[in-house]
Each structure stands twice: as structure tokens, then as C-alpha cells.
Amino acid sequence: MNHLVTNRSIVVGVDGSEASAAALRWAAEQAAALRAEVVAVHAWEATAPHIAPYAPVSVRPTPAQERDAAARLLTETLRRAFGPRTDGSVRAELVEGQAVRVLLNRARGALMLAVGRTVHGQGDVPDVGPVGRECLRHAPVPVVAVPAPDPEAVLPRVPPRPASAGGAEGPSEGVRAARGVPLRPGAR
Secondary structure, three states: OOOOOOOOEEEEEOOOOHHHHHHHHHHHHHHHHHOOEEEEEEEEOOOHHHOOOOOOHHHOOOHHHHHHHHHHHHHHHHHHHHOOOOOOOEEEEEEEOOHHHHHHHHHOOOOEEEEEEOOOOOOOOOOOOHHHHHHHHHOOOOEEEEEOOOOOOOOOOOOOOOOOOOOOOOOOOOOOOOOOEEEOOOOO
């Protein structure tokens, strides 16, 4: 199923990491201010071609099992980001395919694409992973790399703005602000 996003949406790449949950929260804050929707996209690929042909059948998941696992990952990440319920401004999409291609395709026509990144200095893990780097290089829209929360730092809670301030409603309860770092292709 190929859903087109509107120019009033923010596409978020979801991979189950804490960084992608932070990207979802950041996108929800931006979407509330812009009166846009969040499209949470998780791309998954069948692993069967990557398993040795001599491997026992018991270690080969069926496509249905893989799709179910991907759906659980997407649902759990949404629940971790927003709690048990979200308002109608978040739409989840589960798409079979290579993550970079799926995200770039879904980002066409959107306001922006958000991906998660690790906080600088978290061990040997690069700030932006390979999917994020390719999205930065080739996205047809602005890309924002949102850092994962630093486990040692406590983020202050940002109170919702009153409805009278600028006419936009504040973020839904339970959504904490995370600072996005807009990047341009080639930025380091």
C-alpha cells in the first residue's frame, strides 16, 4: 500500500531505538505548532535471503512472523514515545523495503523528515547512522537529526503553550520536548 504524505506532515523514521522515540516526540511538538500530522514509518526487510541455505528451517522466520515483529517494534516505539494513547495527529506506517528508499519515498511532499541520532560522545557509536546519512544526502525535503536523550542528563519538562499564544494548541500531555538539530547534506 502506497500512502502519499501531504505537505502538512512530518515523516519520522522509526527503528525502535531511543533516538527514534525522541525523534517522534520532537516531530509531535513541531506538528502541533505547524498543525501538521506525524507519519511514523518503520521499514522492514525479509531476512530469508540473508540466512544460510543450510540453516535449519526452525531459524528461518516466515514473512508473516517478520511482519508481526516489525509491527510490534513500531507499536512499542510509539507507546514508549507517547504513552498508551496518542491523539489523531500520528499515523503509523509499516512498509516492507530498504529503509533509505522507503523513507525517501515517504518524505516526498512532506514538510520534513526526522531521524534519530545518538548524543555526541556515546562510545564508538556514530552520531548519525548509515540510514540517517543517506537521508541527509538524498532527501527531497529538509532533514532533522534528533538526538537521543542523554541518559545522565535530566531534560526539563517544557510546559504546553496556552491556546491563545499564536493560536496553536500546545503539545499533548505526556509529550516532552527534545531538541532537533537541523542538518544539511554534507554537514558534519
